[in-house]
Amino acid sequence: MSRDSIHQRIDELLGLLSNHNNRLSLHSEKLSQLDIDALRKQCINVYDEVNRLALHGRIKSKTPTVPDPQEVSAVKHTPDPSSFSEPVKPAISEPLVNTIREEAKQDQREEAKKPLIRQKAKADEEMLSLFEKFSSKPIESITKGMSVAKRFEFQSALFDGDHKEYNHFIGQLESAGDLESAFEVYQTYKTKLEWDSEDLKDELKALMYRKYR
16 A cells, blocks of 8 residues: 555545544433444554554665666766775664564564455444434434335335334334333334335334434
């Protein structure tokens, strides 16, 4: 990864971290474990990219400068035979050798971690997606928290258009008293009616979370 791409990645992470922190500041009275885990992961990502930038700088600083062939050919002179002497090989210090070896081992470890990092990144994206849904402002009523079109969508897709059973279900959610009781009602209906729409289920759970958070 080039230095420019590392800087760009750090900018993206800092922007995401700033947005996340701004959202949390609106609900500082109570933070869920999901909120804390998402923020912690973003901080770790920034820390990893800064370390990568530091490592990139150390490796680049050790790269020898190669003179321009045109500049070398432009300097023409007749060497003095008396000035010839046995070339002296530069000594490489032991600490520098150890540093190079350690950096090579670190690169190997980073390569081995890439498959796991990709899996964790996918899981983090899913967690962040849920966080985005659950981080909206609290609501006093589940019914008032959804649009008219969304009510008809819930009723049609999850209750086969049966408005009586839909109203009974919503009434039980509204009077559940806490999030745990509301999820028990949700689980009962989900199993009974065999709901398979993941998007609608997530939106319904988000409404329950916003009411009882």
